[in-house]
Amino acid sequence: MTDMTLTKSKRQTEQLEQTNTAVLGFWLYLMTDCVLFASLFATFVVLRHNTFGGPSGAQLFSLPYVLLETLVLLSSSFTNGLALLSAQRKQVRPTLIWLGVTFMLGATFLGLELSEFHKFVAMGDSWRRSGFLSAYYTLVGTHGAHISVGLIWMVVMALYIYKHGLGRLSLKRLRMLSLFWHFLDVVWIFIFTIVYLFGALHA
Amino acid sequence: MNHSFIYFGGLLGKLSLKQLPHDPLTIIGAVMLIMVPITAAIVLTLTKRWKWLYREWLTTQDHKKIGMMYIIVAILMGLRGLADVVMIRTQQAVASGHAHGILSASHFQQIVSAHGTIMIFFVAMGLMFGLINLIVPLQIGSRDVAFPFLNATGFWLFFAGMALVNVSLLIGDFSATGWLAYPPLSELKYSPTVGVDYWIWSLEIAGIGSLLAGINFIVTILKNRVRGMKLMLMPLFSWSVLGSMFLVAFAFPILTVTLTLLALDRSFGMHFFTAGGGGNMMMYVNLIWAWGHPEVYILVLPAFGVYSEIVATFSRKRLFGYSSMVYAIWAIVILSFIVWLHHFFTMGAAPDVNAFFGIMTMIIAVPTGVKLFNWLFTMYRGKLNLKTPMLWFIAFVVVFTIGGMAGVLMAVPPLDFQFHNSLFLVAHFHMMIVSGVLFGYFAAITYWFPKFFNFKLNERFGRYAFWSWLIGFLLAFVPLYILGFMGATRRLDHYSASLGWQPLFIVAGIGVVFIIAGVLFQFAQLAVSIWQRNTNRSGSDPWGGRTLEWSLPSPPPIYNFARLPLVSTRDAFYAAKRAKVVSTQPYEAIEIPRNTPLGLIIASGAFLFGFAFVWHIWWLVIVGLVISIVAIIYRSLDPHPTITISASEVERIERSYKTEVAA
Numbered sequence: 001m002t003d004m005t006l007t008k009s010k011r012q013t014e015q016l017e018q019t020n021t022a023v024l025g026f027w028l029y030l031m032t033d034c035v036l037f038a039s040l041f042a043t044f045v046v047l048r049h050n051t052f053g054g055p056s057g058a059q060l061f062s063l064p065y066v067l068l069e070t071l072v073l074l075s076s077s078f079t080n081g082l083a084l085l086s087a088q089r090k091q092v093r094p095t096l097i098w099l100g101v102t103f104m105l106g107a108t109f110l111g112l113e114l115s116e117f118h119k120f121v122a123m124g125d126s127w128r129r130s131g132f133l134s135a136y137y138t139l140v141g142t143h144g145a146h147i148s149v150g151l152i153w154m155v156v157m158a159l160y161i162y163k164h165g166l167g168r169l170s171l172k173r174l175r176m177l178s179l180f181w182h183f184l185d186v187v188w189i190f191i192f193t194i195v196y197l198f199g200a201l202h203a
Numbered sequence: 204m205n206h207s208f209i210y211f212g213g214l215l216g217k218l219s220l221k222q223l224p225h226d227p228l229t230i231i232g233a234v235m236l237i238m239v240p241i242t243a244a245i246v247l248t249l250t251k252r253w254k255w256l257y258r259e260w261l262t263t264q265d266h267k268k269i270g271m272m273y274i275i276v277a278i279l280m281g282l283r284g285l286a287d288v289v290m291i292r293t294q295q296a297v298a299s300g301h302a303h304g305i306l307s308a309s310h311f312q313q314i315v316s317a318h319g320t321i322m323i324f325f326v327a328m329g330l331m332f333g334l335i336n337l338i339v340p341l342q343i344g345s346r347d348v349a350f351p352f353l354n355a356t357g358f359w360l361f362f363a364g365m366a367l368v369n370v371s372l373l374i375g376d377f378s379a380t381g382w383l384a385y386p387p388l389s390e391l392k393y394s395p396t397v398g399v400d401y402w403i404w405s406l407e408i409a410g411i412g413s414l415l416a417g418i419n420f421i422v423t424i425l426k427n428r429v430r431g432m433k434l435m436l437m438p439l440f441s442w443s444v445l446g447s448m449f450l451v452a453f454a455f456p457i458l459t460v461t462l463t464l465l466a467l468d469r470s471f472g473m474h475f476f477t478a479g480g481g482g483n484m485m486m487y488v489n490l491i492w493a494w495g496h497p498e499v500y501i502l503v504l505p506a507f508g509v510y511s512e513i514v515a516t517f518s519r520k521r522l523f524g525y526s527s528m529v530y531a532i533w534a535i536v537i538l539s540f541i542v543w544l545h546h547f548f549t550m551g552a553a554p555d556v557n558a559f560f561g562i563m564t565m566i567i568a569v570p571t572g573v574k575l576f577n578w579l580f581t582m583y584r585g586k587l588n589l590k591t592p593m594l595w596f597i598a599f600v601v602v603f604t605i606g607g608m609a610g611v612l613m614a615v616p617p618l619d620f621q622f623h624n625s626l627f628l629v630a631h632f633h634m635m636i637v638s639g640v641l642f643g644y645f646a647a648i649t650y651w652f653p654k655f656f657n658f659k660l661n662e663r664f665g666r667y668a669f670w671s672w673l674i675g676f677l678l679a680f681v682p683l684y685i686l687g688f689m690g691a692t693r694r695l696d697h698y699s700a701s702l703g704w705q706p707l708f709i710v711a712g713i714g715v716v717f718i719i720a721g722v723l724f725q726f727a728q729l730a731v732s733i734w735q736r737n738t739n740r741s742g743s744d745p746w747g748g749r750t751l752e753w754s755l756p757s758p759p760p761i762y763n764f765a766r767l768p769l770v771s772t773r774d775a776f777y778a779a780k781r782a783k784v785v786s787t788q789p790y791e792a793i794e795i796p797r798n799t800p801l802g803l804i805i806a807s808g809a810f811l812f813g814f815a816f817v818w819h820i821w822w823l824v825i826v827g828l829v830i831s832i833v834a835i836i837y838r839s840l841d842p843h844p845t846i847t848i849s850a851s852e853v854e855r856i857e858r859s860y861k862t863e864v865a866a
Binding site for chain 1: 349350353414418419421422425426427452453454455456457459460461463464467468471472473474475477479480481482483486490493832836839840842
C-alpha cells in the first residue's frame with residue numbers, strides 16, 4: 001500500500017517544481033504575445049499616415065475619453081492585485097469580491113472601447129476606410145480581444161475558487177491571471193502612447 | 204423559391220455544389236485522397252480496432268506516441284508533396300513551344316503553391332516535431348514533457364491544419380499565389396476564390412500548434428533535465444532543439460499576425476496590404492520573411508543536432524568542439540533574425556540597408572562553417588562505421604556546402620538582382636532544405652528507429668534508397684542552377700522552344716524518377732525490415748550510443764525512466780557503460796498524465812472555425828470557437844489530470860523487459 005502514495009515531502013517538492021514549470025511556461029507565452037503585439041505596433045506605425053483621404057488620429061481621438069478608459073483599466077489592475085493579496089491570505093470571500101470588481105472594471109473598459117468603435121463606424125470611419133484605420137482597429141481590437149479572454153478567465157477562475165477554495169492550483173492560476181492582466185495593462189500603456197497621444201499630436 | 208435559395212446560401216456562406224472538383228486530374232487526386240481515410244476506416248472496422256485507436260492514439264498524452272503520429276502524418280503529406288513534384292516536373296519537361304503540357308496555368312500555380320506549403324509546414328515541420336517529441340525527453344532523462352496536454356493539443360492543431368489543406372482539394376481550390384502568398388496577388392481582387400483563405404487558415408491553425416509545441420519544449424528542456432545534467436552537459440540534439448524552439452516562440456507570433464492581417468483584408472475589406480486604400484504590400488513581404496527566415500533555421504537546427512549525434516556515434520569518438528557547437532547554434536539563432544531582407548533585395552531599399560543585410564547573411568555562414576568543420580574533425584581519426592545514417596550525413600556535407608556557397612553568392616545584393624525569383628534560387632534553397640533538413644531527418648529515422656521498435660531498418664535497402672535519392676536529387680537540381688543562369692524564372696508553366704531549355708528540364712524530370720525510386724526503396728526497406736524483424740532484433744543499444752536514450756529498453760516504457768539516471772558528464776550513457784554502473788535503487792511510484800480527448804476536441808473546433816471562415820459560414824465560425832473555448836475551460840476544471848503507476852507495477856514492467864531479453 002505504501003508504494004501507491006508518494007511520500008509527503010517529496011510530493012511537496014514535486015508540486016513546487018510543477019508550479020515553477022507552469023509559471024515559466026506562462027511567462028514564455030506572454031513573451032510570444034509580446035512579439036504578437038510588437039508586430040501589430042510595427043504595422044500600425046507603418047500605416048499611421050496612410051489615411052487615404054479619411055480622418056487622421058488627431059481628427060478622431062478624444063484624449064479625455066481615452067484617459068477615462070486608461071484609468072478604468074489601471075484601476076482594474078490594482079483591484080486584481082488586491083484579489084491576489086486576499087487569495088494569498090486564503091480569504092475566499094474578499095478574493096471573490098475583488099475579482100468581481102476587477103471583472104466589472106474590465107467589462108467597463110471593454111464597453112468604453114466598443115462604444116468608441118461604434119461611434120467611429122457610425123460616422124463612416126470603419127476599418128474599410130483606410131490603411132490607418134485598418135491598423136487602428138486591429139491593434140486596439142486585438143487588445144480588446146485579450147481583455148475579453150481575461151474576462152472569461154476571471155469568471156471561470158471565480159467559479160473554480162468558489163467550488164474548490166484557495167488551494168495550490170487556484171493560487172497558481174490566479175497568479176497567472178494577474179500576470180496576464182498586468183501584461184494587458186502594459187500593452188495598453190503603449191497603445192495609449194503610440195496610438196492616441198502621438199496620434200493626437202501629429203495633426 | 205428564390206427566397207429560400209438565398210436563405211440556404213446564407214446558411215452555407217459561399218459554399219455550393221459548384222465547388223466540388225470537375226476537372227479530371229483534380230477528381231483523380233480527390234478520389235485518391237478520400238480513399239486514405241476510407242481504407243483506414245474499413246481496416247479499423249474489420250480488425251475491430253476503433254477502441255484501440257481511441258485509447259492508444261487519439262487520446263494519448265505520451266510524447267512518444269505523439270511523435271510517431273507527427274511522423275506518420277508527415278510521411279503521408281510527403282507523398283502528396285511528391286505527387287505535386289511529379290506534375291510540376293512533367294509539365295516543365297513537356298510544356299515548351301507549341302506543347303502546353305498537362306496542366307492549365309492556374310492549376311500549375313496551385314500545385315506549386317501546394318507543394319511548397321505542404322513540404323515546409325506539414326512534412327519538414329511534422330518530421331521535426333515528431334523527432335523532438337520522440338527523442339528530447341529521453342535524451343535529457345525526463346519522464347515526460349513539461350506540458351503533455353499542451354503538447355497533444357499542439358499536435359492535433361497541426362493535424363487540423365493538415366486536414367484543411369486536404370479538404371481544399373475536395374471542396375473549392377487551393378492558393379495559386381506561391382507558398383508565401385504575396386499581396387496584392389493574394390488579395391481578394393486578384394485571387395477571388397477561396398484558395399488563399401484555405402492557405403491562410405491551415406497555416407494559422409498549424410502555426411498555433413507549432414507555437415504551443417515550441418513553448419512546451421523550451422520549458423521541457425530548461426526544467427525537466429535530470430538532476431546533474433547541467434546545460435553544458437546536454438546532448439547536442441537537445442541543444443539544437445532549444446535553439447530552434449526559441450526561434451519558434453519568437454517567430455511564429457509574427458506569422459500569426461501576418462496571416463490574420465491578410466485574412467482581415469480578404470474577409471473584412473481592410474487595407475493592410477491592398478494596392479489601394481492606403482495599404483502597404485511591402486510590409487507583408489517584410490513581415491512574412493521576419494518569420495520566414497527564422498523558419499528556415501527552425502527546420503535546419505534540429506537536423507544539425509541529429510548530425511552531431513550521428514557523427515559522434517558512428518565515428519566512435521566524442522564530438523569535436525562541443526562548446527563551439529553550442530555557441531554556433533546561438534549565433535545562428537540571433538543572426539537568423541537579422542537577415543530577412545535578403546529575400547527581397549529587389550524591393551529597392553537604400554543601398555546601405557541592402558549592404559547590411561547582405562553582410563549579415565554572409566556572416567551566418569561562419570557559425571554554419573564552424574559546425575561543418577567540427578563534424579569533419581569528429582570524423583578525423585575516428586573509427587568510422589559507414590552505416591546509412593552516416594551516408595546521409597556525408598551527402599549532406601557535400602550538397603549543403605555547394606548550396607551554401609550559392610547562398611553566399613546570392614547574399615551579394617547586385618548579384619541577387621540577377622538571381623532573384625530565378626530557378627537558381629529554387630536550386631539553392633532545395634539544396635539547403637533537402638540536404639539540411641530531409642537528409643538529416645532520414646538519417647535520424649534510421650538511427651533512432653530501433654529505439655522505438657526494437658529492430659533495425661534493413662541496411663541494404665537503405666543504401667539503395669540513399670543512392671537513388673542522392674543521384675535523383677543532383678539530377679533534379681543541378682540543371683536548375685544552369686537554367687537559372689540562363690534566365691528561367693520560378694513557377695514557370697510554359698516557355699518558348701527557342702530558348703533551348705527543354706533538355707535541362709527533361710534531365711530534371713529524370714531526376715524525379717530516381718527520387719521516386721528512392722522513396723519506393725524506403726517503403727521496401729520498411730516492409731522488409733518488419734518482415735525480418737525477429738531475425739533483426741536490435742536490443743537497447745544497437746549502435747554503441749553515447750546519450751541517455753540508449754540506456755532505456757526498446758521500446759521505452761510509458762514513463763521512460765524507471766530509475767532516474769545519474770549524470771555528471773557529457774555523453775552520460777557512454778560514461779555509465781565504461782564505469783559499469785548498475786543502479787540498485789528501489790523502484791518508485793510514477794505519475795503520468797491521464798488520457799484525454801480534449802486536445803482532439805479543441806483542434807476539431809479550430810478546424811471547424813477555419814473551414815467556416817474560408818467559406819464565410821459565420822454561425823459555424825462561432826460554433827467552432829465555442830467548442831474550442833468550452834473544451835479549454837472543461838480541461839481547466841479537471842483537478843486530477845494524472846494517474847499514478849505504483850512501484851510494484853513499475854517493477855513488473857521493468858522485469859518483463861529482462862525476461863524478454865533472456866528469452
